[in-house]
Amino acid sequence: MVLFVSSKIGQGENKKGRLVIISGPSGSGKTTICKQLMENSRIRRSISYTTRGRREGEKEGIDYHFIEKSEFEKLINENKLAEHAEYCGSLYGTPIEPIKEAIENGKIFILAIDVMGALQIMKKIPEVTSIFIMPPDDETLRQRLRERLTDSDVDIHKRLELANEELKYSKHYDFCVVNDQLDDTVKKIRGILNLS
Ligand code: 5GP
Numbered sequence: 001m002v003l004f005v006s007s008k009i010g011q012g013e014n015k016k017g018r019l020v021i022i023s024g025p026s027g028s029g030k031t032t033i034c035k036q037l038m039e040n041s042r043i044r045r046s047i048s049y050t051t052r053g054r055r056e057g058e059k060e061g062i063d064y065h066f067i068e069k070s071e072f073e074k075l076i077n078e079n080k081l082a083e084h085a086e087y088c089g090s091l092y093g094t095p096i097e098p099i100k101e102a103i104e105n106g107k108i109f110i111l112a113i114d115v116m117g118a119l120q121i122m123k124k125i126p127e128v129t130s131i132f133i134m135p136p137d138d139e140t141l142r143q144r145l146r147e148r149l150t151d152s153d154v155d156i157h158k159r160l161e162l163a164n165e166e167l168k169y170s171k172h173y174d175f176c177v178v179n180d181q182l183d184d185t186v187k188k189i190r191g192i193l194n195l196s
Pocket of ligand 1: 026092093114
């Protein structure tokens with residue numbers, strides 16, 4: 001995939017499009033962080049495809065494009081995904097076209113994806129800026145997952161196990177931010193992205 005994105009952020013503000021990955025374990029607060037970042041009009045977020053069932057309150061085309069496995073496989077075969085990965089038994093993937101469009105239009109385009117997908121993008125697009133969101137500690141992560149109450153107990157257990165694996169990959173990212181206080185975290189990320 002050939003994409004012309006600006007070099008890593010931190011070298012001065014410019015109006016070229018940029019690609020940013022935000023990863024971190026389920027419950028690390030990625031989604032909330034992304035929502036706050038999107039208050040800036042230059043920021044857009046990728047809407048992934050997933051075969052996961054829709055949770056209460058989630059909307060088609062806003063949270064995800066919810067599709068069947070056969071449709072997902074078709075997207076892979078037609079090379080329409082920039083990356084894809086399996087997470088807790090469901091498939092997730094990033095469509096290529098919106099990335100191209102956002103970069104061409106000078107947007108800062110955020111992919112909130114898991115570590116396996118992030119590694120694929122880092123390999124294909126080395127100019128990407130990658131940020132890993134760390135939960136402050138195990139107990140906070142467990143509590144955040146429980147409070148969400150949208151996943152079954154089994155799923156929460158699986159996600160906690162996966163979190164420990166995912167943390168091992170944090171060293172591959174350009175930046176690591178501990179999400180202790182949401183406002184501070186968002187401020188730090190705005191700083192990394194040179195946003196006011
Ligand atoms: P959830 O089921 O909680 O919405 O997402 C599970 C995990 O999949 C999260 O870590 C989320 O960031 C990740 N994810 C969401 N969309 C994508 C995607 O398009 N590709 C990959 N690789 N991971 C994704």
